Amino acid sequence: MDTGEAGRQLIDGRFELVAPLGSGGMGTVWRARDIALHREVALKEVRPPDPATAAAQPGLADQLRERAVREARALARLAHPHVVTIHHIVEPPDGVDGHPWIVMELVRGGSLHERLAAGPLPLVDVLRLGLDVLSALRAAHAEGILHRDVKPANVLLRPDGSAVLTDFGIAALHGSTGLTATGVLIGSPEYIAPERVRGEEGLAASDLWSLGMLLYVAAEGVHPLRRATSLATVVAVLDEPIPAPVRSGPLGSVLERLLVRDPAARPDGEQLERLLRDASAALGGAGAPPLAAAAVPAGYGPYVPATPPPFGPVPTPVASPYAAPTAPLPAERAPRRRPVLMGAVLAAVLVAGVVGIVRLLPDGTTGDGARDDAKGGPTAVAAGTTPTPTPTRPATLGPKTSTPKASAPRGSMLTPENVRIALEAFKQQTGTTTFVDLKVYDGYVIAAIPTAPGAKTVDSWQYRDGAAKRTGPNGTVKDGEPLIDMVTVNWDALPGLLEQSQKDLGVPNPTSRYVIVDPWMMDQVPCMRPYLSDEHGRGGYVLAGIDGKVKKVVPS
Incomplete structure (x- = not known):
């Protein structure tokens, strides 16, 4: 490394480091000056800032180097107005101890995350944002690239308000070998698609789920699945209902179609673009002004607020220079598919703390959403009473979608009496208490129930406020997976x-x-x-x- 004017460091004899823009567990991003072309650029320094991190993880430097090359190749394929432009990659010579640098466009408008710190966006801006990021994702998918970490911190806003997708460091490239170990969770807990938590890969639909969650947060001002810990957030992504949007106007129906646990049921990129354009037309947004960029000091790039997560630091690879928390929030609704690998994921998060290259970013501050159900459990019917059974419908008719709303049990569902009331309500609707699984929360109960005796297909059911309701398909019973009679x-x-x-x-x-x-x-x-x-x-x-x-x- 050389020195330039005023004793500043020179990278590759050409790029003069000016000031750090932000750093994470696996690197730092700098504002720099290209002294050959007289322009400002962003330089991503790909190395763990903490020597102890590298020492504790043998082979980490090689993984980071390969990841940097992967990001550079991904970005180099995408000459697109809504994808950050890469200019150059600086690699250490063979046999020389060093680390790579990625030279890219310096986006001065700040990140979407920084903009959302001021509150939700106007709907016309959310729709414009959605179309910009979707166009970037469709271009990436057409080149065989999955982003795998779409979130507000990785969307930058140019001064003209247009959105730019960045940080392809964990992108999956068609034809490339994987960089992560089996069971490692790739992505940020709040924006990761449920099928990725289960270990499935190779799905463009997974990036679209992440985009849908980003648009939900941008429009509603809250994240529907954020919980107090990364573990609780991952479980919520797999299992918990997503509240219906209330501020999203014509975008609300698009989000409800997009944020479904079955990736095959989501609209594809072309369909989603049509839906977003229809929603924009319904809103009268054709002539809307461009999205306002986040306020950033003149002549300086985006920065990273220093708010730590409530559950302690989680090591990450090269962090976005614009990474920061999103606001915490309440939660509620939506079906899921069976998380085949949930136990393995939870064990990895709990025991290993998601170390090394894992991109399990908390991206947040203290979450209060986990308390919602404990605050207001259903009330009515004396504990210990059991609803009078109604005749079971013939199996050939299929399950009803819900019961008439009946008196609800008192207090938390986490009592023997109230669990049994819920089981009886499920039995009235499905004719069985033999389930794939059951999840009991303070305010409601979720069950995965075969669609008929001996069937491999499974439905999601929910019991809340005295009513049992089918909430959608839930995948299939896996070979060798035992069913459980919940009355036992x-x-x-x-x-x-x-x-x-x-x-x-x-x-x-x-x-x-x-x-x-x-x-x-x-x-x-x-x-x-x-x-x-x-x-x-x-x-x-x-x-x-x-x-x-x-x-x-x-x-x-």
Whole structure:
């Protein structure tokens, strides 16, 4: 490394470092001056800023170098107005200890994340933003490139308000070998598609889910699935309902079509563009002004707010120079498909803390959404009462979509009496209590139930406020996966199990709690797993048999 004017560092004898724009667990991005062409550029320095990080992960430097080359190649394929432009890559000579630098366009308008810190965008701007980012993704997908980390921090705003997609560091390139180990979670928890959590890859639809979640946050001003910890957020992405948009106008119906757990049911890029243009026309947005850029000091690039996540730092590869938290928020609705690899993902997040190259970014501040269901559990019907059964419909008719709304149980659903009321309501609608799995939250219950006796296809059902409702398809029963008759679970042990879990996990005052009943991933034996966390992100889960006896405690 040379020195230039005023003793500044020169990279490759040409790029003079001016000031850092931001840094993350795996690198720093600099504002720099190209002294050959007399222009300002952004330089991404691809190395862990902490030597201890590199020392703890043998081979990390080689992985980062390959990742830098991958990003450069991905960007070089995409000469597109809404994709950040790459100018050059500086690699250390063979046999020389060093790290790569990526030279790219300096976008001065700031990030979408910074803009959203001031509140939600006008709908006309959200639709314009959606079309810009979608056009970038469609161009990438046409070249066989999946972005895999679409989020507000990776969308930059030029001074004219147009959106630019950046940070292809974890992109998947057609024909390239993978850079991550089996079971590693790629993406940011709040924006990752549920099928990617389950370990599926190669889906353009997954990038479109992430775009849909980004547009939801931009329009609604809240993230529907953010929770107090990365683990809780991942589980919410897999399982929890997404609240219907309330501020999104004609965009709302587009989001509801896009944010579905089954990737095959989502609109493709062409269909989504048509839907967004129709929504824009319905809003009268044809002549709308361009999206306002985030305020940035004159002559200086975007920066990174220094707000730490509530659950501690998570190592990342080269972070976006514009990475920062999005606002925390409440949650509620939408079906899911069966998360085949959920146990493996949760174990990786809890035990390993998502180390090395993993891009599991908290991207946020303290989340209060996990408390919503605990605040207002359903009320009515005395605990311990059981609704009068109604005749079971013939299996050939298929399941009803919902029950008439009946009196709801009192208080939290996490009691033996209220779980049994929910099971009875599901039985009235489906004719069975033998499920793939069951998830019990304070305010509601979610079940994955075969569509008929012996069927491989599965539906999602939800019990809330005294009503059982089918919420959509839920994939299939996997070969060798045992079903569980939920009436055989020792629900009377549930209060004691929750109390013991609070003690064992050191969480006396949990702000989020739920119980999963399913076949444990290691041995396919039915189990109960209470998950608890508090407002500081402390918690974890406890593995117990369906008899309620604890087998294992796994703190986060």
